[in-house]
Amino acid sequence: MKKSMGETQEEYYRGVRMVPYDLVKELAIALAGFGVLAIVLAAFLSSPDVPPVTIATWSQTDPVDFVTTATGELAGTTGSAGYGQPYNSTPDAYQRWGPIAPQAWFGVRIPVDSANAFVMEPLKRATVGDTTLGAALSKWEGATADQQAKWLDAYTTALPDATLADGKVAVVDGDYGPLPAMMSNLLGVAQSGGLDGLLVINGRFYQTDYTQPLLFIGDSGYLEGLVADANLAGDKWGVMNETGQYPGQTWLWLFSFWYQVFPFTSDSGFLGLNAGNADLGIILIMTVLTILLALVPFIPILRDIPRWLPLHRLIWRGYYASKTSTPART
Amino acid sequence: MSTQSKPASWTLRVRQAIDRHLPMDHLLPDRQPYYVGSWVYVFGVVTIAALVWVVVSGVVLSFFGPQWWHDSSIGRFFNSLHFWAVQLFFLFMVLHLWGQYFMAGWRHGRAATWMIGVVIFGTSILTAFTGYLSQQNFDGQFIALEAKDAMNAAGAGAFFNVLNFGQMYGLHVMLLPIGVTFLVVAHIVLVRVRGVVKPIDAEGGARS
Numbered sequence: 001m002k003k004s005m006g007e008t009q010e011e012y013y014r015g016v017r018m019v020p021y022d023l024v025k026e027l028a029i030a031l032a033g034f035g036v037l038a039i040v041l042a043a044f045l046s047s048p049d050v051p052p053v054t055i056a057t058w059s060q061t062d063p064v065d066f067v068t069t070a071t072g073e074l075a076g077t078t079g080s081a082g083y084g085q086p087y088n089s090t091p092d093a094y095q096r097w098g099p100i101a102p103q104a105w106f107g108v109r110i111p112v113d114s115a116n117a118f119v120m121e122p123l124k125r126a127t128v129g130d131t132t133l134g135a136a137l138s139k140w141e142g143a144t145a146d147q148q149a150k151w152l153d154a155y156t157t158a159l160p161d162a163t164l165a166d167g168k169v170a171v172v173d174g175d176y177g178p179l180p181a182m183m184s185n186l187l188g189v190a191q192s193g194g195l196d197g198l199l200v201i202n203g204r205f206y207q208t209d210y211t212q213p214l215l216f217i218g219d220s221g222y223l224e225g226l227v228a229d230a231n232l233a234g235d236k237w238g239v240m241n242e243t244g245q246y247p248g249q250t251w252l253w254l255f256s257f258w259y260q261v262f263p264f265t266s267d268s269g270f271l272g273l274n275a276g277n278a279d280l281g282i283i284l285i286m287t288v289l290t291i292l293l294a295l296v297p298f299i300p301i302l303r304d305i306p307r308w309l310p311l312h313r314l315i316w317r318g319y320y321a322s323k324t325s326t327p328a329r330t
Numbered sequence: 331m332s333t334q335s336k337p338a339s340w341t342l343r344v345r346q347a348i349d350r351h352l353p354m355d356h357l358l359p360d361r362q363p364y365y366v367g368s369w370v371y372v373f374g375v376v377t378i379a380a381l382v383w384v385v386v387s388g389v390v391l392s393f394f395g396p397q398w399w400h401d402s403s404i405g406r407f408f409n410s411l412h413f414w415a416v417q418l419f420f421l422f423m424v425l426h427l428w429g430q431y432f433m434a435g436w437r438h439g440r441a442a443t444w445m446i447g448v449v450i451f452g453t454s455i456l457t458a459f460t461g462y463l464s465q466q467n468f469d470g471q472f473i474a475l476e477a478k479d480a481m482n483a484a485g486a487g488a489f490f491n492v493l494n495f496g497q498m499y500g501l502h503v504m505l506l507p508i509g510v511t512f513l514v515v516a517h518i519v520l521v522r523v524r525g526v527v528k529p530i531d532a533e534g535g536a537r538s
Contacts, residue, residue, distance in 0.1 A: 019363075021361055049399075049406070049465075086487055283480055294448040307531070312434070316433075
């Protein structure tokens with residue numbers, strides 16, 4: 001029963017008064033008591049379960065936002081289209097702090113071509129039996145990049161004033177090339193629920209990877225509005241939140257805290273840390289803090305604070321009371 | 331100890347090592363130092379009880395599949411039980427952590443116990459995080475989209491894709507719970523091998 005410190009438990013506790021203690025009974029009581037508490041909370045407070053956003057509900061509820069987002073995917077102006085690693089290789093899109101740029105180190109591991117994946121491929125599948133759409137796609141693909149950019153620019157400029165007619169998006173007359181026909185078809189596929197399936201199938205039958213539809217929905221103003229309405233946005237402590245009045249991941253409070261303070265709220269920042277590389281900076285800070293927490297036993301000051309603060313006298317109240325009345329027997 | 335005195339049987343050597351370091355009266359002691367009567371010691375035991383309820387409710391949920399709790403009132407109840415058990419698990423684990431900090435529980439050769447405790451805390455956060463991502467509802471979507479930026483910026487997103495439900499669900503119901511449980515067992519074994527630490531100033535101050 002020798003310990004690595006050269007002392008057995010019996011030696012360590014020599015002179016300490018030992019009293020009967022029923023560990024198993026204590027655990028059994030804790031199990032029962034905790035079970036009652038958890039069951040009561042579950043029965044009376046339930047748990048949050050707001051239905052997920054689908055591309056169908058998004059496109060039915062806000063067709064203009066859907067078409068605007070899809071047009072942005074084609075133009076390469078959305079968040080996912082210009083995200084950088086691990087989805088694509090958009091130059092200088094990754095976060096870095098000096099030479100530290102782990103986002104770029106592993107390259108494009110989860111390739112996502114937003115224009116093709118979210119717009120062109122679904123439309124090509126929808127051309128079966130639709131010669132009008134087929135002609136529109138041929139016209140688009142046969143045009144020069146410069147011509148495509150002009151059509152996209154004109155259509156993007158017109159979309160903020162778009163109106164709805166019979167569930168379809170209408171813009172003022174202009175030279176948009178085949179874009180209105182393409183987007184009208186994509187909207188129809190989306191509203192029918194077909195796009196939800198097309199973005200996850202990817203040539204497979206079984207699938208559990210929602211990277212593409214989630215990125216597409218994440219590009220939308222529709223989701224952003226829902227998140228803001230539910231007070232879940234990043235400036236409202238983001239990822240630690242849960243819908244309704246339920247507690248979320250409250251244990252992530254320190255992680256979320258850094259997003260609310262300088263330098264991560266500032267564009268200029270401090271020592272190269274700013275809003276632009278906040279995710280990287282905060283991950284680095286939390287990594288350092290976690291390592292410090294683990295190494296507390298070896299860090300002067302941090303390991304001495306408990307001795308300086310009198311809280312341990314409250315915790316071991318009986319021990320210290322007995323010490324003041326009788327000599328310590330340690 | 332000379333090599334000649336070591337038994338040839340690996341089984342015997344393991345048994346003797348267990349007998350030497352963790353005899354049954356240390357694993358399940360019926361007597362403790364009188365200062366263990368403080369209420370702060372309860373937090374660790376309640377955290378273990380919470381983990382049991384988290385695992386049991388999680389096993390029920392995983393048995394019936396990730397869709398079940400959205401469509402069934404009984405499923406919703408078990409999800410709620412899992413949800414609240416996790417919330418309370420973290421509450422008591424944090425209370426236990428702060429309690430051990432102010433007791434300087436790492437003293438007298440117990441630094442490894444503290445460090446494993448911190449790793450348990452971190453692994454539990456990762457486990458809960460993958461659970462929130464596996465909810466298959468609006469919260470799961472929003473959390474995944476919010477969290478991907480931090481994961482990607484750290485380089486982890488290339489291998490730990492928070493938008494991939496299958497990957498997150500697999501980690502949540504299998505690997506990470508096994509990791510937490512293994513670490514908790516190691517933590518408890520270390521506590522039982524060394525015994526609870528003496529009050530501060532009994533000897534050695536707050537140093538390890």
